Amino acid sequence: MHEFDLIKNYFQKLSRKTPSALNLNDDVFFDKKKKLVVSVDTYTEGNHFINFKKPELVIKKIIRSSISDLICKGVKPKYYFISGSGNKKSFSKSNLSKISKSLHQEQNKYKIYLSGGDTVFSDKLSFTITSIGFANNIVYRNKAKINDDIYVTGNLGDSYLGLLLLENKLKLNNHLKKYFINQYFMPNIQSKLVDQIKKFANSSIDISDGLLADLDKMINNQKLSYKIFLKDIPISSNLKKVLNLKKLSKINYVSNGDDYQVLFTASKNKRRIIKKIASNCRVKLTKIGYIQSNVKKLSIVDEKNVQISLKNKGYFHMF
Numbered sequence: 001m002h003e004f005d006l007i008k009n010y011f012q013k014l015s016r017k018t019p020s021a022l023n024l025n026d027d028v029f030f031d032k033k034k035k036l037v038v039s040v041d042t043y044t045e046g047n048h049f050i051n052f053k054k055p056e057l058v059i060k061k062i063i064r065s066s067i068s069d070l071i072c073k074g075v076k077p078k079y080y081f082i083s084g085s086g087n088k089k090s091f092s093k094s095n096l097s098k099i100s101k102s103l104h105q106e107q108n109k110y111k112i113y114l115s116g117g118d119t120v121f122s123d124k125l126s127f128t129i130t131s132i133g134f135a136n137n138i139v140y141r142n143k144a145k146i147n148d149d150i151y152v153t154g155n156l157g158d159s160y161l162g163l164l165l166l167e168n169k170l171k172l173n174n175h176l177k178k179y180f181i182n183q184y185f186m187p188n189i190q191s192k193l194v195d196q197i198k199k200f201a202n203s204s205i206d207i208s209d210g211l212l213a214d215l216d217k218m219i220n221n222q223k224l225s226y227k228i229f230l231k232d233i234p235i236s237s238n239l240k241k242v243l244n245l246k247k248l249s250k251i252n253y254v255s256n257g258d259d260y261q262v263l264f265t266a267s268k269n270k271r272r273i274i275k276k277i278a279s280n281c282r283v284k285l286t287k288i289g290y291i292q293s294n295v296k297k298l299s300i301v302d303e304k305n306v307q308i309s310l311k312n313k314g315y316f317h318m319f
Contacts, residue, residue, distance in 0.1 A: 148265035157253035158183035228289035
């Protein structure tokens, strides 16, 4: 069963008397009256991270991916709670020391504060992070408009290539290998935009499951579709180098998730302010397509405007 079906069939009706739950169709809970914004994410070994050989890096990935849910909504994360299940091996003194050091570094970097949590003994290693921030307003999902431009921040695809290297599915020289693995474990989330995004975005989401999968989520309850131009999807110079060297297809790398960049739509009359904010904040903001009526098919096209057929649009949570 798809995650959307599970929520719709079993849990959505339980939230109907709680408007702040946003009908369970957004990444956050938002109580406008109390200005409270909350997100919750769970990560399991073998699913969200390969193993726990580098606990100091795994915990950085988990924290950054969690607070990116708030950042893409235009909310500064302030507090976080962490719960973990594991055994003596996963939570050895050495590993706990590394985890603590990394958490301290992330707290200093993003000005967030550990505020509670829980621990459970289990042979299954997992973490659940609750992130909390405060805001008068947020950028919602499902607020895109016909003819909106579609943008992404930063570059896409580096994290996925890092995952392939960790899985030994690809071989590169040490310099490139280090770069991509670091991008996998330490995504460059766009905290500089947190105070700016509400000035121009109609709708937003962070890219966790993949560009196209998350774009589908962003408009899933609207009678809309989109057109994306593959040539405009931003990638790093290192990824471009590898794609050329290995003769790999760009489309297979830019929509496989774990990028944690911001995907948003904005009206065409916001182009000038977007360009100005990108320059002032030194953040890469790239227009990659536009929103259209659902009369037209969802599409991603190549340089010759030919629609690309995709077997996999990203990661889907199935039960």
